[in-house]
Amino acid sequence: MPSKIRIALDAMGGDAGAAVVVPGAAISLGRHRDAEFLLIGDRARIEPELDRHHQLKAASKIIHTDVAVSGSDKPSQALRRGRRTSSMWMAIDAVKQGEADVAVSAGNTGALMAMSRFHLRTLPGVDRPAISGIWPTKRGETIVLDLGATIGGDAHHLVSLAVMGAAMASVLFDKKRPTVGLLNIGVEEIKGHEEIRDAGEILRARNLPELDYIGFVEGDGIGKGHADVIVTEGYSGNIALKAAEGTARQMAELLREGMQRTWMTKLGYLFARDAFQALRNKMDPNKSNGGVFLGLNGLVVKSHGGISAEGFASAIDVGYEMVKFDLLNKINQMLNREGGALNSVQAAQEAVS
Amino acid sequence: MPSKIRIALDAMGGDAGAAVVVPGAAISLGRHRDAEFLLIGDRARIEPELDRHHQLKAASKIIHTDVAVSGSDKPSQALRRGRRTSSMWMAIDAVKQGEADVAVSAGNTGALMAMSRFHLRTLPGVDRPAISGIWPTKRGETIVLDLGATIGGDAHHLVSLAVMGAAMASVLFDKKRPTVGLLNIGVEEIKGHEEIRDAGEILRARNLPELDYIGFVEGDGIGKGHADVIVTEGYSGNIALKAAEGTARQMAELLREGMQRTWMTKLGYLFARDAFQALRNKMDPNKSNGGVFLGLNGLVVKSHGGISAEGFASAIDVGYEMVKFDLLNKINQMLNREGGALNSVQAAQEAVS
Structure with missing residues (x-):
């Protein structure tokens, strides 16, 4: 019998906590029967939710704590106050101790990253971790990183992002040699920061x-699916992600309002429901929820905080797949192959500069 | 009789040249009867177009040249090859010589900025120019800058962008004290580059x-209309703009395809046409076309290259309004008031650092 995929859930993270985390786990379990869960948080809140989901109950264990990291905690505060005792920490700790294969939290991003980095440490050859996300594109899906773990960074950092993103793409998209582009702006001579040009050369x-490596990709090239992996430092990656998500939400709202305006448009909505459903299936932020932390000795997935149970289930799905396809070992292999892709990159960088 | 608004058009810029520029001018003239045009480019291409638009013909003068700046020219190449002789240069020169109030070009952004900067020079107190754009939001419109003129920049640069953007917002939105936000990422402690924090403090x-000044705004805060003006350096501004435009285009395409799929969805489209039209009116990139170059001794507007006549007309409209509402003097006043807002800012910055 193959072993189970063990998923630790921070049941106090996000805007709704257990009320979203538990039904989200139930949805994901429906898709992945070989998953089992550690539900970490306030037992008094988890149990009533769990009583509504019998299959999940059979596949879950509750670990009680009533300490939650708040959304407004600074990373350093969270580390000080919530170390060892908070549901977020204990989910990460379950990964560290080998009791879970992946931790999923909808809590405070900065705190989750700080705790993950502090407790799990970065992989050999990786200076700074990254958050990667899955972006719906015209041609399918693209992995974009870094979405905000690390601000700025030199050419070496960008190259390590490229290597980690490629590892993730190879497991997620089942491609031996995924295409990778560096995010940049269009105009030839003022083509971005030096570190981007240097990373491209390396x-x-x-x-x-x-x-x-296919070269530079502009902001609208992400959605066009120009590459399997798009690499940028965390500031612009976060800005790009939120600008795109904001636009998608804005258009969906405009459309929804427009459809409610007259009896004609309401009727139109009824007839064209399939088309709207297809749009939602593709562009719904719920569907692409789940930022994978890369570069750490362990798998951690960040869910949006204000998400539905369906959305949280997507984040669990992402974590499940990363375990199933052995992302961590894959990244390690890529980092260490031939004496270390990154070490040879570092040598090359010194040769270039 | 009030004087005319004189608009110099680069009739060789963009993917289609005169075939879009001339009908675009005709559309804009229909909205602004007090406009007159210098059409600069190949007479043999302009004249046949102009023969189809009699009112425009009466309000226009052709200045012939057959030298065009190509879309692939690097800025330095364009300056070397196209100086004095190219349609792009001659449009800028018309502004420099006081023969036009504003120049509009759909040509190569880098070349247009390089030529504008070289020929018009920056305003006193402004080190580096910016490209500003008008972004459709939930609450109306927001000015975003810089969209790619200058990569990076210190706190002083960001503050000068805030001042110039506020001047533009005050004329465009008729507000005495427009709200200004700095684009940043959400997480408290890793909140972006130092220069952004410093600019915020100043x-x-x-x-x-x-x-x-209302503080930091995240990427999705642009579309939510959190501020009248959103300030960022050119790399992330360009990435944000293109990511948002790309998403809008992607959703529009998905919707169009979805609506063609079955007879039910086609019928739905017919009934709900008003709703789609409202969406297009709001989110069509054509409507928000026209990037205003800020910080120069003269007005230059950049249109997208691959745009329709309607889209090019929007860029002309933007130029027209900037002249009509005296943007340049307004910016100069703001820069010079009380001994110069920027100089006092510079002093403050030294005090802070």
């Missing part, structure tokens, strides 16, 4: 067997 | 009479 010069 | 400390 990636081209190294011609790594694990990824196919 | 803007708060100075409490300028021309603008109401």
Whole structure:
């Protein structure tokens, strides 16, 4: 019998806590029968939710704590106050202790990253971790990183993002040599920061067997699906993600309002419901929920805080797949192959500069 | 009789040149009867177009040149090859010589900025120019800058963007003290580059009479209309703009495809046409076309290259309004008031650092 995929859930994270986390787990379990869950949080809140989901109850264990990291805690505060005792920490700790294969939390991003980094430590060869997300595109899906873990960074950092993103794409999209682009702006001569140009030169010069570097990609190239992986530092990655999500939400709202305006448009909505459903299936932020932390000795997935149970289930699904397809070992292999892709990159960078 | 608004058009810029520029001018003239045009480009291409638009013909003068700046020219190449002779240069020169109040071009952004900067020079107190755009939001419109003129920049640069953006908002939105936000990412402690934090401190400390600084705004806050003006350096501004435009286009395409799928959805489209039209009116990139170059001794507006005549007309409209409402003098006044808002800002910055 194959072993179970063990998922630790921070049942106090996000705007709704257990009320979203538990039904989310039930939805994900329906799709992945070989999953089992550690539900970490206030037993008094988890149990009533769990009583409504019998299959989940049979596949879950509650670990009680009533300490929650708040959404407004600074990372350093969260580390000080919530270390060892908070549901967020205990979910990460379950990964650290080998009791879970992945931790999923909808809590405070900065706190989750700080705790994950502090407790799990970065992989050898990786200086700074990243948050990667899955972006719906015209041609399918694209992995974008970093979405805000690390602000700025040199060419070496960007190259390590490329390697980690390619590892994730190879397991997620089942591609041997996923295409990788560097996010940049269009105009030739003022083409972005020096570190982006340098990273491009290194990636081209190294011609790594694990990824196919295709050059610079502009902001609208993400949605066009120009590459399997798009790499940028955390500030612009976060801005791009939120600008795109904001636009999608804005258009969906406009459309919803427009459809309610007259009996004609309401009728139109009824007839064209399939088309709207298709749009929602593709562009719903719920569906692409789940930011994978990369570069750590353990798997952690961040869910949006203000998400539905369906959305939280998507984040669990992402965590499940990362375990199933052995992302961590894959990244480690890529980082260590041939004496370390990143070490050879570092040497190349020194040669370039 | 009030004087005319004189608009110089680069009739060789953009993907289609005169075939879009001339009908675009005709559309804009229909909305602004006091406009007149210098059409600069190949007479053999302009004249046949102009023959179809009699009112425009009466309000226009052709200045012939057959030298065009190509879309692939680097800014330095364009300056070397196209100086004095190209349609792009001659449009800017018309502004420089006082023969036009504003120049509009759909040509190569880098070349247009390089030529504008070289020929018009920056305003006193402004180190580096910016490209500003008008972004459709939930609450109306927001000015976003810089969209890609200048990569990076210190706190002083960001503050000068805030002042120039506020001047533009005050004329465009008719507000005495427009709200201004700095684009940043959400997490408290890793809240972005130091220069953004410093710029925030300066803007708060100075409490300028021309603008109401409201703090940091995240990527999705642009579309929510959190501020009249959103300030960021050119790399992330360009990425945000293109990510948002790309998403809007992607959703529109998905919707169009979805509506064509079955007879039910087609019928739905017919009934709900008003709702789609409202969505298009709001989110169509054509409608928000026209990036105003700020910080120069003269007005230049950049249109998208691959745009329709309607879209190019929007860019002309933006230029028209900037002249009509005397943007340039307004910016100069703001920069020079009380011994210069920016100089006092610079002093404040030294005090802070």
